[in-house]
Amino acid sequence: MNKILTVTALALGLAGGSYGVASAASGSSSSTATTAAAPAAAPQQPWGGQRSDETPLTGDALTKVTDLALAKVPGGTIVRVETDADGHAAYEAHMTKSDGTPVTVYVDKSFAVVSVETR
Secondary structure: OOOHHHHHHHHHHHHHHHHHHHHHHOOOOHHHHOOOOOOOOOOOOOOOOOOOOOOOOHHOOOOOOHHHHHHOOOOOEEEEEEEEEOOOOOOOEEEEEEOOEEEEEEEEEOOOEEEEEEE
């Protein structure tokens, strides 16, 4: 009898854990699944994730914007480089400064830095 209860409890535990992981991966949320699935020290990106109306840069544009951004923020780390849909400039480089402070470098279509905004 104890063996049957143990196997049943194990199966229910695995099913519940699998549901929580699947819910977290698919974006479904409930307070229990979100709390259990979220790592305690997950870094937050103040810019959010990649937007559907912005496109990651590639090729020469990626190289140029990356080089400009790193020159403006010495010791910084590139998080992502993409088109800018907000109208600040043609392109934007999301970065973190060496101290971890988030910063965005905006670059126009002529590859000139328009502004650097710290969040």
